[in-house]
Amino acid sequence: xxxxxxxxxxxxxxxxxxxxxxxxxxxxxxxxxxxxxxxxxxxxxxxxxxxxxxxxxxxxxxxxxxxxxxxxxxxxxxxxxxxxxxxxxxxxxxxxxxxxxxxxxxxxxxxxxxxxxxxxxxxxxxxxxxxxxxxxxxxxxxxxxxxxxxxxxxxxxxxxxxxxxxxxxxxxx
Amino acid sequence: xxxxxxxxxxxxxxxxxxxxxxxxxxxxxxxxxxxxxxxxxxxxxxxxxxxxxxxxxxxxxxxxxxxxxxxxxxxxxxxxxxxxxxxxxxxxxxxxxxxxxxxxxxxxxxxxxxxxxxxxxxxxxxxxxxxxxxxxxxxxxxxxxxxxxxxxxxxxxxxxxxxxxxxxxxxxxxxxxxxxxxxxxxxxxxxxxxxxxxxxxxxxxxxxxxxxxxxxxxxxxxxxxxxxxxxxxxxxxxxxxxxxxxxxxxxxxxxxxxxxxxxxxxxxxxxxxxxxxxxxxxxxxxxxxxxxxxxxxxxxxxxxxxxxxxxxxxxxxxxxxxxxxxxxxxxxxxxxxxxxxxxxxxxxxxxxxxxxxxxxxxxxxxxxxxxxxxxxxxxxxxxxxxxxxxxxxxxxxxxxxxxxxxxxxxxxxxxxxxxxxxxxxxxxxxxxxxxxxxxxxxxxxxxxxxxxxxxxxxxxxxxxxxxxxxxxxxxxxxxxxxxxxxxxxxxxxxxxxxxxxxxxxxxxxxxxxxxxxxxxxxxxxxxxxxxxxxxxxxxxxxxxxxxxxxxxxxxxxxxxxxxxxxxxxxxxxxxxxxxxxxxxxxxxxxxxxxxxxxxxxxxxxxxxxxxxxxxxxxxxxxxxxxxxxxxxxxxxxxxxxxxxxxxxxxxxxxxxxxxxxxxxxxxxxxxxxxxxxxxxxxxxxxxxxxxxxxxxxxxxxxxxxxxxxxxxxxxxxxxxxxxxxxxxxxxxxxxx
Numbered sequence: 001x002x003x004x005x006x007x008x009x010x011x012x013x014x015x016x017x018x019x020x021x022x023x024x025x026x027x028x029x030x031x032x033x034x035x036x037x038x039x040x041x042x043x044x045x046x047x048x049x050x051x052x053x054x055x056x057x058x059x060x061x062x063x064x065x066x067x068x069x070x071x072x073x074x075x076x077x078x079x080x081x082x083x084x085x086x087x088x089x090x091x092x093x094x095x096x097x098x099x100x101x102x103x104x105x106x107x108x109x110x111x112x113x114x115x116x117x118x119x120x121x122x123x124x125x126x127x128x129x130x131x132x133x134x135x136x137x138x139x140x141x142x143x144x145x146x147x148x149x150x151x152x153x154x155x156x157x158x159x160x161x162x163x164x165x166x167x168x169x170x171x172x173x
Numbered sequence: 174x175x176x177x178x179x180x181x182x183x184x185x186x187x188x189x190x191x192x193x194x195x196x197x198x199x200x201x202x203x204x205x206x207x208x209x210x211x212x213x214x215x216x217x218x219x220x221x222x223x224x225x226x227x228x229x230x231x232x233x234x235x236x237x238x239x240x241x242x243x244x245x246x247x248x249x250x251x252x253x254x255x256x257x258x259x260x261x262x263x264x265x266x267x268x269x270x271x272x273x274x275x276x277x278x279x280x281x282x283x284x285x286x287x288x289x290x291x292x293x294x295x296x297x298x299x300x301x302x303x304x305x306x307x308x309x310x311x312x313x314x315x316x317x318x319x320x321x322x323x324x325x326x327x328x329x330x331x332x333x334x335x336x337x338x339x340x341x342x343x344x345x346x347x348x349x350x351x352x353x354x355x356x357x358x359x360x361x362x363x364x365x366x367x368x369x370x371x372x373x374x375x376x377x378x379x380x381x382x383x384x385x386x387x388x389x390x391x392x393x394x395x396x397x398x399x400x401x402x403x404x405x406x407x408x409x410x411x412x413x414x415x416x417x418x419x420x421x422x423x424x425x426x427x428x429x430x431x432x433x434x435x436x437x438x439x440x441x442x443x444x445x446x447x448x449x450x451x452x453x454x455x456x457x458x459x460x461x462x463x464x465x466x467x468x469x470x471x472x473x474x475x476x477x478x479x480x481x482x483x484x485x486x487x488x489x490x491x492x493x494x495x496x497x498x499x500x501x502x503x504x505x506x507x508x509x510x511x512x513x514x515x516x517x518x519x520x521x522x523x524x525x526x527x528x529x530x531x532x533x534x535x536x537x538x539x540x541x542x543x544x545x546x547x548x549x550x551x552x553x554x555x556x557x558x559x560x561x562x563x564x565x566x567x568x569x570x571x572x573x574x575x576x577x578x579x580x581x582x583x584x585x586x587x588x589x590x591x592x593x594x595x596x597x598x599x600x601x602x603x604x605x606x607x608x609x610x611x612x613x614x615x616x617x618x619x620x621x622x623x624x625x626x627x628x629x630x631x632x633x634x635x636x637x638x639x640x641x642x643x644x645x646x647x648x649x650x651x652x653x654x655x656x657x658x659x660x661x662x663x664x665x666x667x668x669x670x671x672x673x674x675x676x677x678x679x680x681x682x683x684x685x686x687x688x689x690x691x692x693x694x695x696x697x698x699x700x701x702x703x704x705x706x707x708x709x710x711x712x713x714x715x716x717x718x719x720x721x722x723x724x725x726x727x728x729x730x731x732x733x734x735x736x737x738x739x740x741x742x743x744x745x746x747x748x749x750x751x752x753x754x755x756x757x758x759x760x761x762x763x764x765x766x767x768x769x770x771x772x773x774x775x776x777x778x779x780x781x782x783x784x785x786x787x788x789x790x791x792x793x794x795x796x797x798x799x800x801x802x803x804x805x806x807x808x809x810x811x812x813x814x815x816x817x818x819x820x821x822x823x824x825x826x827x828x829x830x831x832x833x834x835x836x837x838x839x840x841x842x843x844x845x846x847x848x849x850x851x852x853x854x855x856x857x858x859x860x861x862x863x864x865x866x867x868x869x870x871x872x873x874x875x876x877x878x879x880x881x882x883x884x885x886x887x888x889x890x891x892x893x894x895x896x897x898x899x900x901x902x903x904x905x906x907x908x909x
Contacts (some may be wrong), residue, residue, distance in 0.1 A: 029787040034738075034771045034779035037270045037886050038263030045787065046887065081725065082784040083740040083769055112276045138771070145784040152787060158807040158842030163794075166708045166785040 026051040026116060027152075028123060028144035029062055033130070042068050042129040043141055049102060049123050051146050053116060056108045060092060062123065065099035067141055074102045077122050078115045082145040082166055085138040086120070092121035094125060119170035121146050198788030204294030205309040206254060206302045207283035212293055215284030218277045222266050225470075226480045229525070230318055231288050233621070237267075237480075241288040244310025244626050247734045248773050255303040258282050262300070275300060283759065286310055288385055297797045338550035366472065372455055372465025374510040378441050380490040385535060386607050393439040396487035396532050397751060397816075398859065401672040403602035404753040404818050406860035410867035411905060412822030415623060416836045417846045419903045422868060423461030427898040428452045430473035432876025434749060436487040436532070437900060438495070439861040443568040444870065445509070446900055448799065449473055451499045453507060458870075459863040461902065465512035465536060469499060477895055481878035482546050486749070486857065487532030487602060489540065491563050498529045498542045504561055506540075518566035520544065523542030526554045532602040536612060536645040538563050538699055543599025543614065553592035558599055558614055558641075560648060570648030574599060574616050574636050582653065583637030586619075589629055596620035597637040601749060603817030604670045604681060605645065606679070606695065612645045613670040613681055615696065618660040622733040623774050625733045640683060640691075653687055655682075658721065660739050662711060662739040662772060663879075666691075669751040671761065673798050682754075682798055684763060688746030690796060706747070706794055707765050708783050710740045733774045740783055742770030742881040744790075744812070751816035751857065753825055755839045759799055762825050762839065764813035765792040768883050780883050790884055791829060793817075795842060805842035811891060812884050815871060816857040826869055828854025830884050831891050834871055836899075851897030854880075866904055874898045 030047030032040075049062025064071070074094035079086030089112065092104040102125065108116065115121050127141040148171075150164040220229070226237035238248075249257060251335040262278050264270045273281075279298045289310035323810060380394060388394050390407045397404045411419065420438035427433060431449030438445040444458040451469035456462065467584035474477075482500060489496045494515055497505040502521030507514055509777030520542055521527030527547035534541050539560040547556045559571035574597035576582035584592050596619040603614035619634035621627050627634075635653065638660045642651040665686030672678045672695060681695035688707035693700055712722035731737055750764040767783035767790050782788050796803055811831035819825040819839050828834040834854045836846040856872035875881065875895065884891070 031788045032887070033783040034781045035886065036260075036779045039261055039779070040886055040889060064728055080727070081710045082708070084725075084727070084738050143781075147785055153807075155789065155809040156807055156844055158805045160805045160841060162803065163806045164785060165705060167710065168705060 022055055024053045024117070026053070026146040027149050028146045028165070030062065030123060030142040031126065033124070033138060033140045033143050039130065042127075044068050045098070045142050047102075047125070047142055049144065049146070050149075051116065051121075053108075053113065056110075056113055057105065058108055058113075058116065060103060060104045060123070062102045063100065064102065064125060064142060066125045067098040067125075069130070070097050070125050071095060071100065071141070072128055074123065074125045076104075076106075077124055078112065079120050079122060080146075080147065082119050082122075082147070086122075100111035105123040114173070116146060117171055118173060119145060119147050119166060132152075174487075184600060191879070203292070203309050204809075205283075205286050205291035206296050206304050207279075207286060207291075207293055207298035208295065208690070209293040211280050211283035211339075212287040214276070215280030215282070215287075218273070218280045219284050221475065222273065222277075223281065225482065226267065230314070231285070233776055239621075240774075241314050242286050243312055243317060243778070244621065244774060246289060246307075246310065248777060249308030250312065251305070253300055253305055254282065254286070254298065257285070257306065258300050258302070266477075267480060272477070288315050289313070290315050290820060307405060335567050339691065356516070366468045366470040368465070368467045368512055368514075368589050370463060370466040371513065372511045374443065374455070374464060377510045378492060379492050380440060382537065385491070392441065393437065393859040393861050394490050395438070395534065396436055396489075396602045396857070397604070397669060400605040400607060402532075402669050402751075402754070403671065403756065403818060404751060404857070405756050406818060406820040408860055408862055408867045409821035410862070411820065411824060411869065413824055413838050413845060415905060416822070416824050418906055419836065419846050419848075419869070420906055421848075422904045424899050424901045425461050425463075427457060427872070427874070427900060428473070429896055429898045430476050430479070432478060432484040433872060433874035433898055434484055434486050435872045435874065435900075436854050436857040437859050437872070438488050438490060439859065439870070440490055440509075442863040443509075444861075444900075445488055445490070445495050445498065446620070447485055449479070449484075449898065451497065453488075453495070453497055453501075453512065453592070455509070455512060457867075458861060458868070459900070467507055467512040467514065467738055469497065469505060471501065478876035478881065480876070482528050482530060484872060485530055485532050489533040489535045491535045491538070491540070494531050494563065496535065496540050498531075498533050500528045502527050502529055504542060504566065505542060506566060507797035514567040516573055516887060518561060520559060521547070522554050526552070527556065529562040531600045534602045534605060534612065535563060536605050539569055539645060541603065541612065541645060543602065545600040545617070547598065551592055555594065556596070556598050558603070558643065558648070560645065565771065572641075572643055572648040574641070575619070576635040581650075582633070585633040585635045585658070587629035587632040594634075596634070599667065601668050601751075602756050604672055606672055609679070609696065610645065611642050611651055611695070613672070613683075614641050614643065615639075615667040615670055615683060616641060617665040617667040618657070618663060622663045622776060623731065623772070624659060624661045624662060625731045625735070625774050629659065631659050631729065634660070638685070640666075640670060640681065640693060640698065642695070654693055654698045654700060654720075656689075656720070657687065659724070661731065662723070662737075662770075663743040663776075664711065664739070664741070668747060668749060671752060671754050673754060675799055680798065682761060684747040684752065686741055686743060686745040688714045688741055688765060689715070690761070690763070690801060692735070692798075702899045704803070706763060707767055707792065708740055709746070710738070710886060731774070736771050736773050738769060738771050741766065741771045742768050742772070742778065742780065742879070742883065744768045744883040748880045750813055750880065751817040753817035754798070754894070755819040755823075755825065757821060757823070758839060759797050760795050760804060761798050762793065762817045762819060764793050764815070764817060764827060765794055766790055766812045766880065766883075767792055767808070768887065780887055782887070790887065793827060793837070793842065795839070807842050811888060812880065814853050814855040814880060818858045818860055818869070820860055826871065828858065828871055828873075830888065832873070832893065849905075850901060851899060852894045869903045870900060872898070872900050
């Protein structure tokens with residue numbers, strides 16, 4: 001139970017086939033950034049994104065919808081650990097609308113590549129109404145941590161034997 | 174009125190010491206942008222709407238941050254009155270943001286400013302008044318808050334103050350409106366207390382110690398059905414092959430305007446229900462006919478769902494009595510045949526201090542209860558577990574759940590004086606091993622939650638967030654194991670202790686808000702194993718030999734007025750929605766939640782989805798207890814708001830926030846049957862048998878803490894009626 005790295009890696013490799021063995025895939029579901037009853041009307045929406053790492057080159061593609069106001073910018077951040085905000089490191093192209101796409105291709109540093117591999121990079125989309133003027137917590141609209149590619153199933157569909165739990169299925173180093 | 178200036182802003186952000194000093198000096202002189210009339214009105218409005226969670230002295234408790242003193246001031250001195258109004262207006266009362274009128278909100282803000290030693294002036298506060306709080310307040314508690322006038326009464330059952338007008342039973346009136354009932358001749362007015370219907374149950378079978386040790390198959394005599402906390406029914410008439418034909422047999426509407434997370438207690442065809450306002454009812458479990466009703470009170474005085482401190486999760490049966498631990502701190506014995514009161518005794522140390530919400534466990538003729546909502550700063554009012562003679566109500570023993578100076582673990586509080594050691598609440602009833610004659614209880618975290626405010630450094634704060642093993646005859650502690658030493662995020666480890674044997678090995682399994690399933694040797698308390706069931710980023714490692722976790726570095730180094738993220742947040746991981754141990758397959762079925770929070774030192778929170786959850790807040794997972802092997806899991810958008818009951822028919826039942834009640838196959842997690850009920854399915858489902866037919870009972874209700882508040886904010890697409898508290902009973906179709 002305590003060590004699931006090997007199955008996760010095996011699945012990641014499986015997911016990237018028939019791509020080159022050097023490629024590794026990551027995925028994230030973009031959800032609302034921290035909100036409360038006061039800000040939930042401006043912090044909303046959903047999206048998905050993937051990142052494919054080939055050597056040091058990462059290609060990010062994704063889409064989003066349902067933002068309460070037009071997207072203004074999108075970035076990749078590095079964080080100490082998933083769920084903890086960090087520093088902005090890369091800029092993504094983003095559709096300046098309430099729905100659209102994000103994309104970008106970058107040459108990562110060795111540290112950035114390691115951060116991607118260990119689940120510390122996340123995507124953030126900002127919008128016109130979020131973040132301005134709000135003092136609680138990190139400012140933005142959607143975010144999601146890029147985690148090793150893994151099987152996802154529909155709601156209410158049971159997974160038997162093994163299911164993805166980020167801190168167990170992401171490499172520590 | 175002072176407008177924010179560059180100097181004040183600088184000081185408010187804490188950048189310049191000189192600025193802070195200037196603010197302090199100004200605060201001693203400047204009148205606040207509110208009037209004394211607003212303070213007076215706000216005091217009453219605060220007592221009616223806020224005090225039940227934030228406490229009469231504004232010190233905060235449970236999910237509610239302090240609204241006065243250093244913790245509040247540290248977070249708000251750099252922010253404006255407009256922001257405070259906006260925050261309170263949008264979010265309060267909890268789950269009902271924006272439901273009060275503007276004058277009430279401005280009054281409450283004025284009272285909070287006054288409580289932090291801001292001085293009333295001649296200009297009335299408005300929603301757009303924009304003054305730096307650090308410029309007018311000091312954070313020092315006002316004298317009349319520290320020593321409230323005697324007329325300020327403790328909050329009643331649903332937590333909205335003692336002097337409010339009568340609420341409707343359905344919650345449709347606006348705040349403060351008195352509603353006249355049109356037909357009191359036929360319906361007893363809900364505010365009238367006492368035995369409203371006397372019962373005459375014949376041939377009642379007294380509940381014996383032997384029955385509690387080995388419950389009759391068709392009965393559900395206590396919280397988790399058996400002493401071991403399994404929530405497993407040996408009934409198999411309803412099984413994987415026929416559960417899809419399950420149908421409603423009867424339902425009974427329950428009192429509203431409060432909180433209900435109830436366990437139907439069933440004995441020999443009679444169902445005993447606890448309802449809001451401590452309305453105790455006996456029903457014919459086969460037909461739903463009311464047999465007796467005793468309204469113990471106090472009655473709800475405000476509308477809508479209440480906080481988590483205003484309910485009790487389970488009653489108990491013993492002899493000819495039903496035992497009720499009312500959340501206000503009273504323990505009642507009622508005659509199970511008539512509903513008449515046999516005795517009543519005080520649990521909490523003094524009026525308004527300490528509540529009890531976890532229900533009871535009855536062991537060897539003693540009714541044992543826990544306590545929550547105690548431990549006001551420097552009061553010395555510690556939480557305790559206490560035992561009462563089932564015949565007389567006389568207190569037999571009490572066990573204080575914080576380690577005091579000189580006791581084992583007493584040196585784990587960083588040198589704090591005994592009267593400042595707070596928390597370690599017990600808000601879930603314990604379990605019991607008759608062979609070892611030991612009762613096992615979980616405790617909640619130390620208070621205040623955050624280490625930066627608590628002042629205990631990295632101390633473990635025993636016996637908080639621990640499993641404590643007690644001798645039920647004496648209350649003496651046999652051992653304790655602290656699962657999360659020095660906890661700091663409101664991640665309770667208070668929940669059910671499930672007792673499982675494998676051959677001669679005696680295990681205790683429990684899971685807390687961090688979502689870590691712990692396995693202990695229940696003879697010695699020794700840590701044996703664990704499994705992480707959801708994403709967590711609070712601990713960086715767990716010692717494989719001792720089970721002691723290591724906190725994230727920024728958690729250890731936390732500072733006042735610093736936002737820190739926590740996954741899971743106070744919703745859990747796992748919360749009060751208890752597990753079921755399916756004995757035939759050695760499977761523990763666990764309701765889990767997947768949300769995170771950003772938390773400020775004073776307890777203020779914002780919420781976000783758990784990484785890797787794809788926006789699914791609910792998860793139900795199964796683990797084999799022998800080796801903690803994961804067996805199956807599924808997730809869904811809505812979190813589960815009931816415990817789980819499993820049966821010998823290999824089915825398990827669970828309900829959720831979005832009104833769905835479902836049956837699943839214990840062996841693989843597949844859904845076999847669903848139905849949609851009136852409002853959130855909330856409580857502890859049970860199974861029982863009457864006249865040879867098996868039934869499943871579950872309640873729908875609202876109210877509570879984080880498990881209601883987080884999804885209530887995050888799941889904007891879910892719409893639920895504010896009414897609909899009820900018990901539903903399902904069964905198979907009658908044979909033709």
